[in-house]
Amino acid sequence: MTLVKLSASALAIAVMATGASAQTRNQVQITGSSTVLPYATIVAEAFGENFDFPAPVVEGGGSGAGRAKLCEGVGENTVDIANSSSRIKQSDIDTCKANGVNDIMEVRIGYDGIVFASDVAGPAFAFTPADIYNALGGQVAKDGALVANANTTWAQVNSALPDQKILAFIPGTRHGTREVFDTKVIVAGCKETGAFDLFKAANADDEAKATELCNTLRTDGVSVDIDGDYTETLARLDADKTAIGVFGLSFYENNTNKLQVATMSGVVPTTESIAAGDYPVSRPLYFYVKMAHIGVIPGLEEYINFFVSDDMAGPDGPLAQYGLVSDPELAATQEMVANKVAMGPLE
């Protein structure tokens, strides 16, 4: 009777499930930032091709979630590497310690540029952080006083900009990109326009409060938070061609048929201008390795060494071709990875 056979095989699977859980995992497990995800998959794919290990499994899901998973504990059922587009926080390190994850290796793989882009057929834009702040900030400085932002076109912000209505798609607050956008563009613009000093004066010289007020963007629908990924921003931009979107440099470089990039303070974002430090809006990308797993999970040590090798992360490597700005101090990173140096306390 088929039913008997089926039940027997079901039982067999259940037995195996409990018995085989003791076997070693033979591939590296990676999770974290969706910004680092394409770079990690490029390396994982090349690693699978060139080594006798299976390609590592790479998941996205966000920097914070990835670091939290890294800190869940030590053992085969926990991840080996967390990709992150922002630096690890003390709270993460504390969680790690509490769960027995003592040694973490911090590897900086390079830099990522954040660009402003608009529809390719529309007018070109040349921004400064002050322009962005005056367009999107909740309160702006006008004749030495703080007023609610009433600008509706870019030309009102800066007469050199096109006479086009202001509409910006910016990364939502759960993105690591938003942090960079806030500090490198909004706060910088806030200081440039003098609004920062006014905020500070109004709040008894409280710098933190002033920064917070700078980061309070206008809520009248002119600045739209996008919580999805860059493909969503691109789709929104396609639907409303007068908008400005915030993208990663690599995303823009793969979609130059639809997007044109805006300059920031007169600098065109390229891997070269970011590497030289001319383009202001960039941030380092990291991955964090659970050192207790090195030597236990097959291929983990080889993978991290391969990732930082010149063949991958170097200035002519595939990662740079995809849009990663190669780290000028890559040689030091390679040495650190080869010597398996754990990260010290955050300064």
Added chain:
Amino acid sequence: MTDLSSAPGATPAGVRKPHSLYEVDALTKRRNATEFRFRLYGIIAIAISLSVLALMLFTIFSDGISAFRQASLSFPVTLTEEKLDPAGNRNREEMAKVTTIGYSNLLKENFAAYVNSQGFEVEGLTDAMIGDMLSRDAAAQVRNQVLADPELIGTTIDVTVLANGRIDGYLKGRVNREEALRDKNVTPEQLDLTDKLVDQGILTVAFNWGFMTRPDASDQRPESAGLGVAILGSAYMMMIVLVLTLPIGVAASIYLEEFAPKNWFTDLIEVNISNLAAVPSIVFGILGLAVFINFAGLPQSSSLVGGLVLTLVCLPTIIIATRASIRAVPPSIRDAALGVGASKMQTVFHHVLPLAMPGILTGTILALATALGETAPLLLIGMVAFVGTHPSAPIQGFFEPATALPVQVYGWASRSDPAFLERSSGAVIVLLFFLLIMNAIAIILRRRFERRW
């Protein structure tokens, strides 16, 4: 009758005025009009749903059908010894030290030399541009071929490798010259050369078997991305779901329907099963993470955990469907069996279950079809990931990482290269195809075995 009497045309005395049936009075006219309007609403509703379906199918097919065709380049490659086997001893271990980067350079040089020897005249075309027309996947393909057969070194072999995604996109109409000027991944000169290569038969477009068999690829090579791992993962999960849900679901249903006493406890179970069927599938994902991965220690991203979670998603639906079809077997069959001396269990297994089987199978297949399209519960157990290596054959393969078809659709839709949009829609077509097959099997089973009383 009172409303009739107040209707126009009726006499005040309540006596019906005789009139012919052939004569349409106002009331009949109103009733007919209401009925006509109701039919019209129905037709409009159907028209709206059909047009939405047509629109969806049209967008998916117009975006995705091109994923089933792929451009590839054929040219001779001389496998020079000093580059591929510097030690010269054909030792596989030592040859493996030459990475795909070395192979990639060799292929680019060979292809550029071959194109130049053909005498195409394209202004401004450099060797680097010619080399970049090859897919990055080509080097891995040739490297594997050489490592499998080291005797190839020193000879000249004909290879057929994939063309770069942009060249492929040009042949499919996704990339044009105007855009190529702005695109740093492709130049108009390369497109000019593409036209010439197509004329010469060096560049050909053929059915894309690789789309069904290859694993996922990184963002730099959309041309080599395939559904191989996803199809295997989905198939493994369906196997696990089938093997687990059918016996558990049928056994539970038979017991509840035929043997269980009717009391508050079985009522409670019944209510719970109905409620579980309505629980969002992501909840089962959280449960799977907590129980199967964190507690039982099963490997994450594996199709085993995925299958177990989908089993939980399917079970309530299957139990409900099975109970319904057992209940549909007339009591007279049971009475007859019991009457001639069969035991309760004989009655169930010899008479009730065979008659209920078509319904059970249909319910099971439809539940499997739903499970095939589930993404949410897989998100939490690590199956929404880049998996670059095929899982091995069962049973070992159940423990190895894999993805699933809907996961691949989602993953590709968020990639930056526009070529992945085509792949994503192509994956939807494959998914729809599998769903269609499963539903067709359900219909055939029902038609063949259905018994009417």
